[in-house]
Each structure stands twice: as C-alpha cells, then as structure tokens.
Amino acid sequence: MSSTAQSINQIASEYNSKLNKVAPKAVGIQLALMALLGLAAIISFSVLRPNNSVVYQPKVKYSEDEKQPPKLDKGLTSWVGPTFKTDEQQLLATIGLDAVTYLRFLKMCRNALLVTAALTCAVLVPLDVVYNLRNVASKNRNYLLILTISKVRGAWLWAHVTMTYVLTIVVFYFIWVNYDQMVKLRWQWFRSDEYQNTLHARSIMVTQIQKRDQSDEGLFNLLRSLQIPYPTTAVHIGRKVGTLPELIQRHNDAVRALEGVLTSYFKNPSRVATNRPTMRVGGWMSMGGKKVDSIDYLTQKIQRFDERIEVTRQGMSGGKAENYGFASFETVPYAHLVAKKLEGKKKGHARWDLAPSPKDIIWDNLTMYDNARRKNKFFGAILLTVFCIFYLIPLAAASLLANLASLTAYVKFIRDWQNKFPTLFAAFVGVVPSLLTALLQLLLPMVIRAIASMQGATTHSGADRVVTARYSAFVIISQFVIFTLLGVAVQIAMKLYVEIDAHSSASEIWDYLKTVPDTLQNTYIIQSSYWLTVFPLRGASALFDLAQLIALLYVWIRTRLFGRTPREIREWTKPPEFDYAVYYSNHLLMVAVALVYAPIAPLVPLFACFAFAVSYWVYKYQLMYVNTTRVETGGRLWNVCINRVLVCVVLMHALMAVTMGLTSNWHHSISIAPPFISVFAFKFFLDRQFNDRFRWYVPSQTELAELRIHHADARKSRLERRFGHPSMFEPLFTPMLHKKIQHLLPTIYHGRIDQTHGTLEGKKVEQNKIGGLTFDLLEESQLAFDRNAYLHQRDEDAMTVSSATQLRASPGAGPGMGPGAAGRYVDGGDYFNARREQYLQHGASKNGSPLGTPIDEMDLPSELSRMPTGGTMGPNSSTDRLIQYPPSYAVNPFGSNSGGSMPPNMPRYAGHQPTSSVRSATMYPSDARGDHEEEHLHQQQQQQQQRRMSAMDFGLPLPSSPNANYSAVARSRTPSPGPDRAYRAARDSRASFEGAFGSNLPPRHVVGGQPPIYHMRQGSLPPGSAPMGLPMGAAPPRHVGAATPPPFIPHPPMSNVPTPYAAYSPRSTGNGSPARRYDDPFEHR
Structure with missing residues (x-):
C-alpha cells in the first residue's frame, strides 16, 4: 500500500474516531439545551399569562359571543385543561375550519410518525444493533450510527426494504382516514349559517371580460348567452380606480x-x-x-x-368599467355548480371562478390578462431562481458548520479547538448550524409571497397556496438534498486536496473517485445526527411562540428607545394573524426528513413525532386564544399539503433505492418499484374519491329544498x-x-x-x-x-342575512341523499345539455311531476333534479332596469275577488315576485281571504315550490295555466297534461298569456300594432277587453323600472325538434356565434 493510501486511511480513521465522539455528544447537548429553554418558556408563559391577557389571550375580548373560547382562571396551570379537553367540534365553532385543518394536519403527522417510530424502533433498531455488534469493530462504532443502516450489508438489508412497504401503507392509511374526515368537516362548514349567509359564497367572479361586455348589462347578457340554468340575483362590473x-x-x-x-x-x-x-x-x-x-x-x-x-x-362617479365583475345566485349550491362547470374554461372569452371574500382579493391583479400573467410568471421564475442561488451561499456555510468534525483532519485550528475544548466544540456543532438554518428561513416566505403576487395571484389565499407549494419544495430540496450534497462536496474536496498535495498519480486519484458513492451514502446517513439536533430546536421554537418572549422583548425595547404611537399600540392589542403558509411549509420539511430517514435511521421519526406533539398542543392554544385567521377558506391548504406528503413518500422510496444500490446491488433497487408506483395509484384514487366533494358543495334534493334562498341583492345593491x-x-x-x-x-x-x-x-x-x-x-x-x-x-357579510328565506321540505319531496350524506357525490356529467331531449320526452322527476312519464330514479343525477324556486325566471342585474321580468301568475283555487265571483279554473294575476310566499298571492287589499283560505294557499305554494326544486329543466317557472292546477286536491283527480302541452304552457308567452287572461285573447296587432303583452310590460292594458278577474282598465302590479328584457331561456332549442319557443333562441351573427339578444315574437317595436 502506498504512503498516500496509508495517509488517507489514517485520516479516515481519525475522522471516524472524532465523529464517534462529537455526534452523540452534540445531539445530547442540543437536546438538553432545548429542553431547558422549552421548560423556561413554559414557566414564563404560566407566570406572565394571568396578568397579560392582551398578549396571551386577546381572543377572549375580541371574539364574537358564540365564538368565545373557554374562560381561563388566574391559576398558573389553568390553561392546560381547556387546551387538552376541547374537541374538534368545539374548535370548529370557535376558531374556524382553517385552524381546525391545520391542527388536524399536525395530529395526523404526529400519529403517523408515532406508528412509524414504533415500527422502525421495534424492528429495525434491534437488527441494526445486532449486525453492528457482530460485524463492526468497536473503534469504528458510533453510538448513533449503530442504530442506522450505515454499516448493514447483505440479506439484513431486506428488512429495511420490507419496512419501506409497511411505512407506505401506514402513510396511506392516515391520509385516507383524515381526508375522509376533512370532507365531512368541509360539508359541515358548507352547511353552517356563517357560510350560507355570506354573499361571496353564492357568487362567482368573472375576469378577463371583453370590452363589449364591460358593463352591468353586458355582464348580464354574457351570463345569459352561456345558458346558465340558475338565476342570478345581481351582477356588478368593476370600475377603474386609477391611482x-x-x-x-x-x-x-x-x-x-x-x-x-x-x-x-x-x-x-x-x-x-x-x-x-x-x-x-x-x-x-x-x-x-x-x-x-x-x-x-x-x-x-x-x-x-x-x-x-x-x-x-x-x-370617479360613473367611471369607466374594468374587465372583471361578479354575479350572485340565490343559493350557495347554484354558484358552486356554475363554477364547477366553468372552471378552467374561457366561456364567452372570460374566466369564471367562485368569488373569494372581498378581503381576500388582490385587486391590482384582477385586471391582468393571460398574456401578462404568463410574462410575469416567466420573469418571476427567473427572479426566484436567482434568489435561491444566492440563498445557497449562507446555506453552504450552515452545511460546512454541520460537517465541522470532518474538517478537523485538514484544518489545524479546528483540530486544536476540538482537542482543547471538546464540549464547547460539540455544543457549537449541535446548536449553531440548526439555528442558522432556522434564521435563514425567515426571509424566504416573504420573497416568495411577493413574487406570487407579482405573477398574478388574484387572492391572498391563492398566494398562500403558492407560498406553501414553493417554499416547502425549496426547503426540502435546499436543506435536505442540497444540504447533503454540499456535505459530500466538502469531504471530496478535502480528500482530493490531500491526494494532490501528496503528489498522487492519476490512477490513484481515479481509484479514490470510485469511492464517492460510498462517501455519499455515509454522508446522508451521518447527517441524520444533524437532524436529531434540528427537531428539538423545532419543539423549543414552538414553546417560544407560546411564551412570545421575543415579541415582548421587541416591544419593550421599542417603547423604551423610540416610544410607540397610539396606532401601534391599538394594532398590537388586536389578535395577530396566523401565517399558515409558513407553518405548513416548516412542518412539511419535518415530515420529509422524518419519512425519508424512517427506514434507514429510525431515531429521526421518533424525534419528529416529539416535535409534532409539542407543536400540536402549543398551536392549539395559540389558535384558541391568540391568533386569528385572516380570511376563512375552509381548509383549502389541506390538499396542497397532502400532495407534498405524498412527494415525501416518493423521496423515501428514492433514497431507499439509492441505499440498496450503493450497499448491495443496483438490481436490488427494483424492489422499491411497487411502493413507488403505488403512490401514483393512491393519488389517482384519492382525487377520484375526495377531490370534487372537498372543493364543491353539491347537496341532495332534500337538502337543497331546505337551504336559504336570497333574493334582495339587486334591490339593496x-x-x-x-x-x-x-x-x-x-x-x-x-x-x-x-x-x-x-x-x-x-x-x-x-x-x-x-x-x-x-x-x-x-x-x-x-x-x-x-x-x-x-x-x-x-x-x-x-x-x-x-x-x-x-x-x-x-364581519364577512352581515347584510345578507336579512335577505334569506328558509325553504321547508314538503312531504312530497323528491328522493335525495338526505342532509347527512356528505360522503356521497353523483357526478352528473354535462347536465346542462345532456338530458334535455329526455326531459322533453319523459318529464322531470319520478314523483310529483305533472310533466309526463316518470324516469328511473337512478338515472337522474341529483344535480339535475333542481330548479330555481318561486317565480325567479332568469338572471337579475345590480341595476333597477335589469330587474324586470315577464310576470308570473299565481293560481287562486277559490276564485273570489272584490268584483264578483271568478270561475274556479281561472288564475289570478299576482305579479312577479322574487320568491314564492303568501304575500305574492295577496297583492290586492280588497281580497280579504279567511284564515283557512290563507293556509290552503300557503300549502299549495309550498308544494308548487317543492316541484320547482325537483324539476329537471332549470331556469323558468312551471306553467300556471288553468289546465295545470297543481294543488294537492287537483293532482288527485285531474290527469297531468302531456309533456308537449305542459311544456308549451311553460315556455310559450302567448300560451301563458292565454292561461292568465282567458281564451278571449284579442288579435296580436291591436292598439297601435302593439300586442297585449307590450301594454302589460308598459304598466297599462289596452282599453276594451280586460283580463278576467281584474277591473276594466286596471293595470297589474309590476316592478318600477325600464321595460323588461326578453324572457331568459336557459337552453337553445334541440336540433330537428320543432318547438314553440324557437323564436327565443339566440340569433346568429353570421360568424358562427350567437348574439346575446333574444327576440320576442309578440313584440314588434
């Protein structure tokens, strides 16, 4: 063996010896230090809390009465009981679904990592210890590394591969169970009064509107041209505000x-x-x-x-219109169905989304078109990349400090420092690198959020989702992948320096480079000790958030040196907002590290489980008593985080495959393929099962009949x-x-x-x-x-509560899933057009429908069996002149009026009302009905209203001609009219006019060539023949405003099917697109 090789082996031996001493001691010092700091934070919090309620429990003062958290006594430990005992349902009522979702995510991670740590520590740790004791010399043992896969070889590796399969199943189980619970929580939130009474929950936002449609009337016509089958209650176009x-x-x-x-x-x-x-x-x-x-x-x-x-x-009064607007609907499900159908599509050259809360909107970005947004995304990506590259410089310093023990063999003053002050050296290696990486994370979220806003995010919550996705990806890649690679690069560079300094030959240097894969494996396994120092720091930082010592210190210094303005004091007394995006991202990094190291270093998920347990109880208190949610989104960050957890599982598979390839044989890495592929299959089934039910509120017929409808949006602006x-x-x-x-x-x-x-x-x-x-x-x-x-x-929207009318389900309500069936969803497909012909042939529903032959209940999706209630025929706008509609006629089964008796089969004109109510049939003071008559009329209108809710064809009221009396008594002895006759009565203006005014209809062109419907819309009737049941020359009541626009027809006529309402279809403009104007065949102006 050459002298160079001997020197390298000697250096490696010295490095292992020093590492064996430094790593366990560094982890122990960090764990003890963070435990002491955490205990000090808890004691400080318990002492300071009773006399500083503005700091430690501001939500007690600033919460609504029904959202007050449990009262706390002045005792030092009185905060422990309510924090531990308050369950999820109580939290949902007091802190909102966003906060509950965050706590559920922490609890899911804690429980999943607890099971993971129990399995790995019970199975893998004994195997690894036995193998190291049998096959590794005592001088090369590390008290931490013998608990890992570092020195394990041969058939013993298959235990770690098997555990990878088991851990994948464990993660899948916890994700599935919690996702199912989240869907139920979402639906509970959808049904809550707080959500049902907010205006934005039943509104849609329209952006990138073309110039010709940039007005209230233009937006109204745009909605009508799309054949939306649900009536809008108001529209509003944005206005330019300039600078x-x-x-x-x-x-x-x-x-x-x-x-x-x-x-x-x-x-x-x-x-x-x-x-x-x-x-x-x-x-x-x-x-x-x-x-x-x-x-x-x-x-x-x-x-x-x-x-x-x-x-x-x-x-700015009457200023220019902008290219965005809003439209509200009668109920929340209508808005959800329209947004679901139009999502991702540029119908009418505009984009359609559920309207966010007005406080959540980034108004400057609403006017941005796709071209500008793509350009901004391109430059924003370049800017973010450049920033991340510069961000790697301090991260490299943190990696160098974490691998300081590896430099003792090459740098003299570091070696001397370690020899003279070993405890101080170990404390420095254990504390400083993890603290530096934590400080480096403070700036990055603000930069990413600013870039997301610049790239065109229309809402702050949307920017939060971008921050969560990008920030979590960056911290996982930079602080885990790149951090490990930087450690490998440091060691390789130092060893190459030794080789070159010893004047080694090229072949010797090449032989050393062949050992780089082993160096890589040793490095990322050795760095598991570094992560054992990070998780105690995470737990201690959570306890510092509880004590708020840093915030108190900052306020004290600011007050003593500069003073605080009254505005600063007032804003400081308000409950602070919780930054979910940053906290989610930091926890996702912990999940990534814990899962990746779970099959190769079992102590890592154990420490991570401890950090999640501390974080759960700390942030539960914080969200109950201190922090608030900026804008409630109903836990929309949940699916973003679940996707990142699945990415962490993929990283676990990838690192295990690399470990098998480096320690055994690369062919053995194929054994990781099944769990790797299963992640994508699981994601597919997860989306198919939960995605639509998580995002959209599509209730059953019965539940829809009991929802509130709102009808005064236009009148009250x-x-x-x-x-x-x-x-x-x-x-x-x-x-x-x-x-x-x-x-x-x-x-x-x-x-x-x-x-x-x-x-x-x-x-x-x-x-x-x-x-x-x-x-x-x-x-x-x-x-x-x-x-x-x-x-x-x-306050989200207190003004909309007064416009709500509670619908009650009648005994004849159609079939549905029922209010409790949050777990089911029937996809109706293209329900706006697919079943139109079937409706014309068979009618609407299986029970209670007078419109023809019943159809199979299972063949009718629940979304297709709903209809706007009580007389609303089409979309309104936010201006008075757009509120007018063709009048509807209420049936009077008694036929009494002040002027004499009225034939029982003749309906009474009652005028158009936004919703069916008793008042809509009592428009004339001279009609003094008795209590029995009023009750019978109210029951009849409830039944008629329920049939509208279960009708398959949307948008127009049912026929109210004398031949279509739908009272309970009439249905029992009068056969239902055929579909052609009933449909013509519902859709044909002249047929409805004949039903209201009798068969003695005068010729169409009378009194100056204007039909009777023209005079009815203008507020007067032609002299001579008067409608039956009204005094001669009397004008039916109507809304005040300009002339009524033509009737709203929600569907174009079927091809090759002659229909009496064909005149209401859009006229062709000659270029293939229909115009947004409807001709009235009885109006020649």
Missing part, C-alpha cells in the same frame, strides 16, 4: 410617519428636544437628497394627498357594496396622538387650535385642528382597539 389605491396608501404611510416623528419628539413631555426632527428627501440610503424639517414636510405631504384623494373620488373596490369607501387615517402631549402641539404648529369632538370606531374622542390637520387625542383607556370595531372589520 386612488396608491394615493391612499401613500397618505396613510405619511400619517404613520408623522405619528412616529411626533411620538419620538414628544417622548418626554416634560422636556422637549430643542432641535426639531429632520429627514432627507430624494436621496438613496440616507445619502444625497435634501434635508428638510420632518414635521413640516410630512404635514404638507398629508394635506396634498388629502386634496388629491378627494378630487379623485369625486371624479349588496353585490356592489361588498365587491366594490375598497379604495372607493376606505376611510383615510387621521393622525393619532396621546392626550398627554396635547399642550405641546402649539410648539410645533402656529395658529389657532380648534378643539372639537369626533368619532373613532363609533366612540367620541377629542380632536384638535391645527396646522391644517385634525389630530385624534386618545386617553390611556382608548388605546385598546374597540371590540365592536374589530368585529365589524372581520
């Missing part, structure tokens, strides 16, 4: 800056500094520019912005108020100062001080007007944020 949002932001920033300057200047009210504060304007990083007086400059800046904002807002750009009504900041410095204002401003009173969050506060500005002067008792104002800011 107004930027002006408001700059104004508020200037106010904050002025408050900070004045607070710092008046920090000591008894002794004011003689020199006024100054600042530089126009410079760069405090270099160059012009030095100005800070107070005067900011005051003038605020005044200029006030004037510009006022002028801009006044000039709810959609416009909720989805108007916030800059149009956002209040500007008013400078806030402490009341105790009121007497110092004349020292900085000249002129008379006007002392008045104003309102802040509904409460009276004292104001001083001086220097052209109005200052709010707050007492100490007013520094806490007002609870009612906070609840008002977080």
Whole structure:
C-alpha cells in the first residue's frame, strides 16, 4: 500500500474516531439545551399569562359571543385543561375550519410518525444493533450510527426494504382516514349559517371580460348567452380606480410617519428636544437628497394627498368599467355548480371562478390578462431562481458548520479547538448550524409571497397556496438534498486536496473517485445526527411562540428607545394573524426528513413525532386564544399539503433505492418499484374519491329544498357594496396622538387650535385642528382597539342575512341523499345539455311531476333534479332596469275577488315576485281571504315550490295555466297534461298569456300594432277587453323600472325538434356565434 493510501486511511480513521465522539455528544447537548429553554418558556408563559391577557389571550375580548373560547382562571396551570379537553367540534365553532385543518394536519403527522417510530424502533433498531455488534469493530462504532443502516450489508438489508412497504401503507392509511374526515368537516362548514349567509359564497367572479361586455348589462347578457340554468340575483362590473389605491396608501404611510416623528419628539413631555426632527428627501440610503424639517414636510405631504384623494373620488362617479365583475345566485349550491362547470374554461372569452371574500382579493391583479400573467410568471421564475442561488451561499456555510468534525483532519485550528475544548466544540456543532438554518428561513416566505403576487395571484389565499407549494419544495430540496450534497462536496474536496498535495498519480486519484458513492451514502446517513439536533430546536421554537418572549422583548425595547404611537399600540392589542403558509411549509420539511430517514435511521421519526406533539398542543392554544385567521377558506391548504406528503413518500422510496444500490446491488433497487408506483395509484384514487366533494358543495334534493334562498341583492345593491373596490369607501387615517402631549402641539404648529369632538370606531374622542390637520387625542383607556370595531372589520357579510328565506321540505319531496350524506357525490356529467331531449320526452322527476312519464330514479343525477324556486325566471342585474321580468301568475283555487265571483279554473294575476310566499298571492287589499283560505294557499305554494326544486329543466317557472292546477286536491283527480302541452304552457308567452287572461285573447296587432303583452310590460292594458278577474282598465302590479328584457331561456332549442319557443333562441351573427339578444315574437317595436 502506498504512503498516500496509508495517509488517507489514517485520516479516515481519525475522522471516524472524532465523529464517534462529537455526534452523540452534540445531539445530547442540543437536546438538553432545548429542553431547558422549552421548560423556561413554559414557566414564563404560566407566570406572565394571568396578568397579560392582551398578549396571551386577546381572543377572549375580541371574539364574537358564540365564538368565545373557554374562560381561563388566574391559576398558573389553568390553561392546560381547556387546551387538552376541547374537541374538534368545539374548535370548529370557535376558531374556524382553517385552524381546525391545520391542527388536524399536525395530529395526523404526529400519529403517523408515532406508528412509524414504533415500527422502525421495534424492528429495525434491534437488527441494526445486532449486525453492528457482530460485524463492526468497536473503534469504528458510533453510538448513533449503530442504530442506522450505515454499516448493514447483505440479506439484513431486506428488512429495511420490507419496512419501506409497511411505512407506505401506514402513510396511506392516515391520509385516507383524515381526508375522509376533512370532507365531512368541509360539508359541515358548507352547511353552517356563517357560510350560507355570506354573499361571496353564492357568487362567482368573472375576469378577463371583453370590452363589449364591460358593463352591468353586458355582464348580464354574457351570463345569459352561456345558458346558465340558475338565476342570478345581481351582477356588478368593476370600475377603474386609477391611482386612488396608491394615493391612499401613500397618505396613510405619511400619517404613520408623522405619528412616529411626533411620538419620538414628544417622548418626554416634560422636556422637549430643542432641535426639531429632520429627514432627507430624494436621496438613496440616507445619502444625497435634501434635508428638510420632518414635521413640516410630512404635514404638507398629508394635506396634498388629502386634496388629491378627494378630487379623485369625486371624479370617479360613473367611471369607466374594468374587465372583471361578479354575479350572485340565490343559493350557495347554484354558484358552486356554475363554477364547477366553468372552471378552467374561457366561456364567452372570460374566466369564471367562485368569488373569494372581498378581503381576500388582490385587486391590482384582477385586471391582468393571460398574456401578462404568463410574462410575469416567466420573469418571476427567473427572479426566484436567482434568489435561491444566492440563498445557497449562507446555506453552504450552515452545511460546512454541520460537517465541522470532518474538517478537523485538514484544518489545524479546528483540530486544536476540538482537542482543547471538546464540549464547547460539540455544543457549537449541535446548536449553531440548526439555528442558522432556522434564521435563514425567515426571509424566504416573504420573497416568495411577493413574487406570487407579482405573477398574478388574484387572492391572498391563492398566494398562500403558492407560498406553501414553493417554499416547502425549496426547503426540502435546499436543506435536505442540497444540504447533503454540499456535505459530500466538502469531504471530496478535502480528500482530493490531500491526494494532490501528496503528489498522487492519476490512477490513484481515479481509484479514490470510485469511492464517492460510498462517501455519499455515509454522508446522508451521518447527517441524520444533524437532524436529531434540528427537531428539538423545532419543539423549543414552538414553546417560544407560546411564551412570545421575543415579541415582548421587541416591544419593550421599542417603547423604551423610540416610544410607540397610539396606532401601534391599538394594532398590537388586536389578535395577530396566523401565517399558515409558513407553518405548513416548516412542518412539511419535518415530515420529509422524518419519512425519508424512517427506514434507514429510525431515531429521526421518533424525534419528529416529539416535535409534532409539542407543536400540536402549543398551536392549539395559540389558535384558541391568540391568533386569528385572516380570511376563512375552509381548509383549502389541506390538499396542497397532502400532495407534498405524498412527494415525501416518493423521496423515501428514492433514497431507499439509492441505499440498496450503493450497499448491495443496483438490481436490488427494483424492489422499491411497487411502493413507488403505488403512490401514483393512491393519488389517482384519492382525487377520484375526495377531490370534487372537498372543493364543491353539491347537496341532495332534500337538502337543497331546505337551504336559504336570497333574493334582495339587486334591490339593496349588496353585490356592489361588498365587491366594490375598497379604495372607493376606505376611510383615510387621521393622525393619532396621546392626550398627554396635547399642550405641546402649539410648539410645533402656529395658529389657532380648534378643539372639537369626533368619532373613532363609533366612540367620541377629542380632536384638535391645527396646522391644517385634525389630530385624534386618545386617553390611556382608548388605546385598546374597540371590540365592536374589530368585529365589524372581520364581519364577512352581515347584510345578507336579512335577505334569506328558509325553504321547508314538503312531504312530497323528491328522493335525495338526505342532509347527512356528505360522503356521497353523483357526478352528473354535462347536465346542462345532456338530458334535455329526455326531459322533453319523459318529464322531470319520478314523483310529483305533472310533466309526463316518470324516469328511473337512478338515472337522474341529483344535480339535475333542481330548479330555481318561486317565480325567479332568469338572471337579475345590480341595476333597477335589469330587474324586470315577464310576470308570473299565481293560481287562486277559490276564485273570489272584490268584483264578483271568478270561475274556479281561472288564475289570478299576482305579479312577479322574487320568491314564492303568501304575500305574492295577496297583492290586492280588497281580497280579504279567511284564515283557512290563507293556509290552503300557503300549502299549495309550498308544494308548487317543492316541484320547482325537483324539476329537471332549470331556469323558468312551471306553467300556471288553468289546465295545470297543481294543488294537492287537483293532482288527485285531474290527469297531468302531456309533456308537449305542459311544456308549451311553460315556455310559450302567448300560451301563458292565454292561461292568465282567458281564451278571449284579442288579435296580436291591436292598439297601435302593439300586442297585449307590450301594454302589460308598459304598466297599462289596452282599453276594451280586460283580463278576467281584474277591473276594466286596471293595470297589474309590476316592478318600477325600464321595460323588461326578453324572457331568459336557459337552453337553445334541440336540433330537428320543432318547438314553440324557437323564436327565443339566440340569433346568429353570421360568424358562427350567437348574439346575446333574444327576440320576442309578440313584440314588434
């Protein structure tokens, strides 16, 4: 053996010897240190919590009454009981589904890793220990590495391969069970009053609208042209706001800056500094520019912005339309069905999505077209790549520190340090690298979120999903894959340096390079010791989040050195928002490391399980008492995280295959193929079973009949108020100062001080007007944020509750899954068009339908058996002139009126009403019905309403002609009309007109060539013959507004099928696309 080879072997022997001493000691020191810090954090929290409720339990004050967390006593351990005993259903009612989803994910990871650690430690650890004791010399043993696959060879490796199969099944089981529970939780959330009463839950968002459709009327016509079979209650097109949002932001920033300057200047009210504060304007990083007086400059800046904002807002009345809009529906399932059908499709050259919460929208990105979004994504990807490359530089330093023991053989001062101070050296190796990698993770999420916003994310929750996906991928690749490769590169570089320094031949260097695969294997197994130091740090950092010691220290330093403005104090008293994307990503890194090392280093999943257990209880308390959810999304991050967990399983298979190839034979790596392929099969079945039910709310017929319907959106302009750009009504900041410095204002401003009173969050506060500005002067008792104002800011949509009407299921309700069947979903396919011909031939449903032959119940998907309720014929718009419809007619089975008796088979005209109700049939004060008559009419309308809900053809009311009396009594003795006659009565305007006004219909062209329906729409009838049941010349009641648009027909006529409603189909424009205008065959204007 050459001298060079002997030196290399000697170096390797020394390295193993040092590593055997350093690694176990480093892990022990880190574990003990983090345990002490965690215990100190728990004790600090228990002592500080009782007297600092603003910090440790702000949600007790700022939660709604029905969402109050359990009360806590002043005892040191009184927080333990409620945290451990509160179950998931209680949490769902108090903290929301997003928080419950996060806790369920932590619990799933904890339980899965607990089973994983139990299996691997019980099976693999004894096998590895026995093999090392039998086959490895004692001087080459590491007390941690003998518990791993590091030295195992031969047939003993198949135990690890078998465990890989078992662990794959374990992960699949926990994912499936928890995914099923998540679907049930989602449906419980869908059914909740909080979700059902929000306007955005039953609305869709339309973006990239073409120029010709950029108006309320244009959006209305666009919806009608798509043949959407569900009636909209309002539409609203966005309006251009220009630079107004930027002006408001700059104004508020200037106010904050002025408050900070004045607070710092008046920090000591008894002794004011003689020199006024100054600042530089126009410079760069405090270099160059012009030095100005800070107070005067900011005051003038605020005044200029006030004037510009006022002028801009006044000039925006009736401003230009934007290329996005919103449309609301009567119920939540209607919006979900429309969004599900149109998702990913550019119908009408526009994009369609479920409307997010207005607070969740990134308004600047709504106007972005696909071309601009693709360009921004390209440049954003380049920017992110460049940033990640530079990010690897400090990461390489962290990897070098983690492998510091490997450098002792090559660097003299490191070797001397280890020899003289072995404990300090081990502590440094165990603590500093993991702490450095944790600090490096603070900046990256903010950069990724900014890039996601730049690339065109339309919502903050969508940006969070991007951050979770990209950040988790980056930390897994960088801190696991690249971190390991960097360690290998360090060792190879050092050994090559020794070879070259010894003047080795090329053949000797090549022989060494052949050992690189073994070096790679040893490195990633050895680095399992590094991860054993990371997981205690994760647990301790969670306990520090509980104690909030860093936040308290920051506030104390800020208050002592600079002072805090009243606005900062008020915002600090509010419950902070929980950053789910960052926490999910950090936990996904822990899952990746634990699963990848599970079959080769069983202690890693055990330490990870401990970290997840601590995190679960800490963040359960935090979400119950401290943190809030910015915007409730119903746990949409769940499927993103599950996909990443499956990627972690694939990484486990990949590393196990590499290990088999390096330690045994590369042909043996094929044994990992079955579990590897099973991941993709599992993902396929997972999506097929849960994806649609997780994302969309498609209830059964019975449940749909009991849902609330909303009908007053257009009349009350709810959609416009909720989805108007916030800059149009956002209040500007008013400078806030402490009341105790009121007497110092004349020292900085000249002129008379006007002392008045104003309102802040509904409460009276004292104001001083001086220097052209109005200052709010707050007492100490007013520094806490007002609870009612906070609840008002977080209110999703309180105004829509009053428009809800509860539908009740009648005994004749059609078949359905029932309210409790959240676990089933029947895919109806292309239900807007596929069953139209079958409907024309057979009717609508198996029971209760007068429209023809019943069809098989199983052949009718539940989504196809619904119809808008009570007289709503088509989509409304947000403007009054778009609310009008052709009138509907209510059947009066008694035939009584003030003017005499009315034939029993003649219907009474009641006028169009948004929903069926008793009031819709009592429009005339002269019709004084008795209690029995009112009750009978109410029951009849309920039955008619239930039949509308179960009808297969959407969008139009059932026929109300005298031949189609659908009361319970009439159905029992009157045969149902045939499908042709009933359908014509429902669709033909003239047939409906004949049914309402009798058979003595005058000729179409009378009174100036206008048909009777024209006069009915104009609010008067032609003189002469009057409708039966109405006084001569009386006009039926109608909504006030412009003329009614033509009837809304939800489907084009079937080809080769002559239909009486063909005149209502879209007229061809000559270029293959139908126009969005419908001709009325009885209206010749």
